Amino acid sequence: MKRLKINHNSQFLQLLFIALALSLTLGSCKKDDPKVDCSTFHWGYGGDEGPNFWSECTPDCSGNIQSPINITGATADATLTDLETHYEAVPIEVINNGHTIEFEYEAGSKLTLFGADYELLQFHFHAGSEHTINGTQFPLEIHLVHKKSATELAVIGIMCEVGAENDFLKSFTDNLPAATNDHFSSATTVNLGDLLPNSTGYYTYGGSLTTPPCSEAVTWLVMSEPIQISADQLAKFTAILHDNFRPVQSLNGRTIKEHS
Ligand SMILES: [Zn+2]
Secondary structure, eight states, X not given: OHHHHHHHHHHHHHHHHHHHHHHHHHHHHHHHSOOOOTTTOOOOSSGGGSHHHHHHHOGGGGSSSOSOOXXXXXXXXXXXXXXXXXXXXXXXXXXXXXXXXXXXOOTTOEEEETTEEEEEEEEEEESSOSSEETTEEOSEEEEEEEEEETTEEEEEEEEEEESSOOHHHHHHXXXXXXXXXXXXXXXXXXXXXXXXXXXXXXXXXXXXXXXXXXXXXXXXXXXXXXXXXXXXXXXXXXXXOOSOOOOOOOOTTOOOEEEO
16 A cells, blocks of 8 residues: 555656656757847748748737738629730849849839739749649749839739740840849840739739738739740749749738739
């Protein structure tokens, strides 16, 4: 009887010890976690620079209407019209800014949205895609960034799938700037309108920049039809862009509308 009691007691003590050790471990984990030093923090896509850490220095990144999202359950909206782009043919300056490959567009091109003009600034690439459509991630997504004001941006998202060689990208894919701060100037002029898919269908919702500062100032217009690029062209992008996509964010009750 006495022996049994000792056993019970030692089991109890053992459990108590484990519980204590666990709580100390958890407690010390929290306490000793290296806090992100925002004076030196450089955001990226992996490890302790990755998307999970962005909101430590840019609180907007944990907001309620963040992008990208998984596009599903969209509501058809008959009041939406085809996108009204007024793009000029221009020479392009391509830069590697350390996060993406960005094609700078000369001033003078615009998107007219709900009667207002948004100036086309640049377009850039994410490999793989940031938005997903019905859970499908594409190998590449292009973002065409337009600005009306600091708090009013409109970004067209174009998904890419592997298929035929893309004529628009042909003059660039052999000269993509591989290292941060590398750049390339195209000798010929191109018109970004030639990169848009044939189908005018798109999804639209209110969201944010997909990189810090994650500003919730973006009307997203994600084209429903992907465009095609060759496997060789895709490989040239992915050799430089290493998974530079933010994972999909919660919809938080937002409505996705569809123009077909
Ligand atoms: Zn982007």
